[in-house]
Amino acid sequence: MNANRIVSVSSFFIGISSFIRGFGFRRLDFPQALRLANPASHRYKRILEDRREEHHNSVKFNLIDHIELLSDQRIVAVKFVSLAEEYLADHFPTFPVLPGVMMLEAITQAAGWLMHHRTGFAKSMAVLKEAKNVKYGQFVAPGNYLKVDVELAKLTETGATFKASGFAGADPALQARVELSYFNLGDKQPELAELDGRLIEHHRMRWTVLNAGRTPSDAVAI
Amino acid sequence: MRWIWIDKFIEFTPRTSATAVKCVTLAEEHLHDLYPAFPIVPHSLIVEGMAQTAGILVGEARQFKEKVILAKIGRATFHRLVRPGDTIVYKAKIDQLADHGASISGVVEIAGDPPNIVAEIELMFSHIDQNISGVKFPEHNFVFTEQFTELLKTYRVSAPVMLSEGGTPPKSKDLAGA
Amino acid sequence: MALSRDEIYKKVQGVLVDALSVDEEEVTPTAVIRDDLGAESIDFLDISFRLEKAFNIKIPSGEMMPENLASDPTLVQNGRLTDAGLTELKKRMPFSDFTEFEKDPEVEKMSKLFTVNMLVNFIESKVNIPA
DSSP states (O other): OOHHHHHHHHHHHHHHHHHHHHTTOOOOOHHHHHHHHOTTSHHHHHHHHHHHHGGGGOOSSOOOOEEEEEOSSEEEEEEEOOTTOGGGGTSOTTSOOOOHHHHHHHHHHHHHHHHHHHHTSOOSEEEEEEEEEEEEOOOOOTTOEEEEEEEEEEEOSSEEEEEEEEEETTEEEEEEEEEEEEEOHHHHOGGGHHHHHHHHHHHHHHHHHHHTTOOTTOOOOO | OOSOOOOEEEEEETTTEEEEEEEOOTTOGGGGTSOTTSOOOOHHHHHHHHHHHHHHHHHHHTTTOSOEEEEEEEEEEEOSOOOTTOEEEEEEEEEEEOSSEEEEEEEEEESSSSOEEEEEEEEEEEEGGGOTTOOOOOSSOSSSOHHHHHHHHHHTOOSOOOSSSSSOOOOHHHHHTO | OOOOHHHHHHHHHHHHHHHHTOOGGGOOTTOBTTTTTOOOHHHHHHHHHHHHHHHTOOOOTTTSSOOSOTTOTTTEETTEEOHHHHHHHHHHOTTSOOHHHHHSOBGGGGGGGOBHHHHHHHHHHHHSOOO
16 A cells, blocks of 8 residues: 555545534544444344344234243143233224133243243243134133133143133133144255244243242232 | 224125134234234134124124123134235135024134235124023124224125226226226 | 934944043033033034934934023022922933933033933934834
8 A cells, every 4th residue: 555545545534533523522532533424333133133023022913911820730820801902902902802822822832932931941832732622711801811720631753732811800711622732843844944943942032021029929929 | 993893795685604714914903913024813803803794794683682602712723824915705604593692603814816815714793682691781883883883884885986987997907008 | 314322322422532532431321511511602512513424314403412501580590490490401401311410400400411311312312213
């Protein structure tokens, strides 16, 4: 690099920092100035990552608000119903109640947490394989809660079967038998194996959020 | 999130059967919540798609005078996952229709050739105003709102709405070579 | 087409196992459909539909499960069946065993009349209609 070039490059950067100083910005050193100007800078990277991770903190299809009891055989979990839930405007207009399939989803998710608890988050996917004789007895209205009591019935090759009952507050609201498929995507398609790690990490994070703010003497007696 | 899990009817034979489709898109917010790295349609929402397809079929059978509510899922068995870009096809048929309620059975497929079976679903609906437990509900039918009755109305209009004057819609192969 | 009581019993048992997710062993002749097998209102409709299909018969609403009794003050008073009510119920449920229920005819105990045996009797009468 010849002397002229060094001079012109240096003066360019001296000029930049003077310019920035002139506008009251804090004094930037050379590496910082370079990072700001470069689109692949770590700050832009962080923003891009945040966008992908953003949904981690805005889970909308989470049907479990609180876990009351958890053992290797059984989980008791609660979903509170609030008028703020968007879909209630359609189900039904003038008569908002928790849709029956959302109660089934609550059971499925509770069973999923039970499997994660039993196995230490061994698998990434916990999906409904079969639901049998799911019967609805009572509506759950806003202001009330759905409590699901899910008991492990039998382990299967691909997951497990459960016997579940649900309560609208204190009143029986539903009964169901479900079978969960609990597996890693990589078990079925090797090229998807790299997703399992990310999914499991996501579940672990959701678990942390679900249990955050709990004290040993959880005051609300349900 | 609107509580509508079917997009359009492609077949509707009153008191007998109905077929509806739902397009799955990455733009659906809730798909990114449970499995962000591998969005799938939650199976409970697939049951709801069948419930809406069949519920309208059962409701229409009594001119939407009854409040048709999902009362029992006899069986819902799933064989594969459903992903963004898939088109779900719900085929429902009425097995039995009575004063107190109805039972239906249906098949869920991914559109294609040959179609791919997603699930078999059996459901029961209750006509809640006819129920014997004595509970009283508001008189107006809150179940069948315009959101659902419009689906049936637009089904009857099968031709596409064209923008250019007269003539038939261009065939896709005419545009491909341009 | 005449069916033996045994054949009817087996089919009714199958229907109850499918509709209620119970084990075959739980479906005994004296099992009470609601109390012992866990049936709820929608299940009675389900059972009715499945029986219609299994035996190729029609079960009009109200025939299997009597309705509108509790709302009639001449038939039910203070949660108990009056004499008129008891007579009416016997008429509508000719296949049930009333010996126990008669002693204390409370509306809440009506479900005990609905047993597997009663169902089999009911089906027998519809399927084996004498020529």
